[in-house]
Amino acid sequence: xxxxxxxxxxxxxxxxxxxxxxxxxxxxxxxxxxxxxxxxxxxxxxxxxxxxxxxxxxxxxxxxxxxxxxxxxxxxxxxxxxxxxxxxxxxxxxxxxxxxxxxxxxxxxxxxxxxxxxxxxxxxxxxxxxxxxxxxxxxxxxxxxxxxxxxxxxxxxxxxxxxxxxxxxxxxxxxxxxxxxxxxxxxxxxxxxxxxxxxxxxxxxxxxxxxxxxxxxxxxxxxxxxxxxxxxxxxxxxxxxxxxxxxxxxxxxxxxxxxxxxxxxxxxxxxxxxxxxxxxxxxxxxxxxxxxxxxxxxxxxxxxxxxxxxxxxxxxxxxxxxxxxxxxxxxxxxxxxxxxxxxxxxxxxxxxxxxxxxxxxxxxxxxxxxxxxxxxxxxxxxxxxxxxxxxxxxxxxxxxxxxxxxxxxxxxxxxxxxxxxxxxxxx
Numbered sequence: 001x002x003x004x005x006x007x008x009x010x011x012x013x014x015x016x017x018x019x020x021x022x023x024x025x026x027x028x029x030x031x032x033x034x035x036x037x038x039x040x041x042x043x044x045x046x047x048x049x050x051x052x053x054x055x056x057x058x059x060x061x062x063x064x065x066x067x068x069x070x071x072x073x074x075x076x077x078x079x080x081x082x083x084x085x086x087x088x089x090x091x092x093x094x095x096x097x098x099x100x101x102x103x104x105x106x107x108x109x110x111x112x113x114x115x116x117x118x119x120x121x122x123x124x125x126x127x128x129x130x131x132x133x134x135x136x137x138x139x140x141x142x143x144x145x146x147x148x149x150x151x152x153x154x155x156x157x158x159x160x161x162x163x164x165x166x167x168x169x170x171x172x173x174x175x176x177x178x179x180x181x182x183x184x185x186x187x188x189x190x191x192x193x194x195x196x197x198x199x200x201x202x203x204x205x206x207x208x209x210x211x212x213x214x215x216x217x218x219x220x221x222x223x224x225x226x227x228x229x230x231x232x233x234x235x236x237x238x239x240x241x242x243x244x245x246x247x248x249x250x251x252x253x254x255x256x257x258x259x260x261x262x263x264x265x266x267x268x269x270x271x272x273x274x275x276x277x278x279x280x281x282x283x284x285x286x287x288x289x290x291x292x293x294x295x296x297x298x299x300x301x302x303x304x305x306x307x308x309x310x311x312x313x314x315x316x317x318x319x320x321x322x323x324x325x326x327x328x329x330x331x332x333x334x335x336x337x338x339x340x341x342x343x344x345x346x347x348x349x350x351x352x353x354x355x356x357x358x359x360x361x362x363x364x365x366x367x368x369x370x371x372x373x374x375x376x377x378x379x380x381x382x383x384x385x386x387x388x389x390x391x392x393x394x395x396x397x398x399x400x401x402x403x404x405x406x407x408x409x410x411x412x413x414x415x416x417x418x419x420x421x422x423x424x425x426x427x
Contacts, residue, residue, distance in 0.1 A: 038392055102265040104272050112247075124175060125176055178212070182214060219233050228360075246259060246260070392416075
């Protein structure tokens with residue numbers, strides 16, 4: 001605060017007092033305001049982990065508010081007047097969408113995998129292909145999850161080729177389960193081989209051991225109907241015979257952060273009986289949001305218009321170009337003599353490890369700073385910082401000496417343009 005007072009020393013008494021009160025007000029507000037604030041995601045990554053992943057539909061938000069502001073029948077059976085099961089609110093809807101016998105929900109997919117492994121393979125071996133020992137965000141690795149679940153990893157095959165005979169040869173009295181992990185965050189091409197779920201399911205049945213499939217992102221519908229790349233659906237994996245399937249609620253499903261486990265009823269009951277389930281369960285607000293999102297899937301004809309994540313993924317290029325045409329002139333005028341602003345073709349990605357090699361055509365504002373030789377990087381950082389310091393921060397990406405704003409996820413253009421006068425620190 002002393003710095004601000006010194007900066008005001010030259011003002012008149014009345015101006016000083018007014019500005020001093022303003023600074024005090026800002027300081028006090030800063031002490032009581034939340035550090036979790038909305039931002040414009042113009043990174044080109046639609047489901048961005050660092051920016052909160054999927055935006056929820058209005059129905060989910062309304063359900064969350066209702067659950068948060070009222071006492072609910074979270075674990076209360078209204079018909080019997082006795083204690084109920086919180087999973088009961090979601091299980092029927094999930095099973096209807098996936099074809100599974102039963103379902104349960106925990107706080108994220110890593111927790112779902114951990115819980116399944118700890119329940120079915122405690123102190124036993126888990127057989128998995130070397131090509132599926134993936135690492136997801138935050139250096140979180142499948143082998144580490146297995147160790148935390150007190151399982152022994154049994155690697156088979158090679159990085160690029162694994163065969164059914166490799167699984168069969170590895171099965172022993174120490175085997176807890178067979179596991180297949182969908183490598184959604186990378187892809188191996190060329191001389192490759194992977195065993196289909198249907199064949200693994202048959203082998204597991206013959207040897208009387210469970211077969212678990214971790215889909216990672218997980219999708220409830222075939223994305224090709226929205227002109228998006230194919231991603232295995234949960235219902236397809238159920239039909240191929242997986243005993244248990246784990247997937248996320250906040251990636252391709254477009255809901256809140258959650259880990260969903262579906263499959264055979266007997267195995268789901270064993271998972272729910274694990275003491276870890278209580279530590280990993282979700283609260284009433286998450287349940288309310290997830291149920292609202294799943295119910296939206298029951299109306300497939302309006303899915304694209306009602307689910308924000310899918311609307312952004314399937315947004316037509318022509319619509320994005322119209323947005324670019326609206327914003328390019330005002331930004332150019334605001335950055336006159338500071339930067340050159342152009343529109344260019346770019347590629348958006350789904351994000352959060354889903355289909356990393358499949359990109360969607362989009363349009364971006366390309367902001368190139370005007371700076372003296374040798375000072376381009378400094379000017380670029382000032383530009384990026386200035387946009388991040390706006391009342392609603394604008395997050396883009398820096399590439400090849402330019403600041404890029406992919407406009408695929410820009411919806412509220414008026415709000416975006418309305419705060420341009422607040423840009424500062426560009427000199």
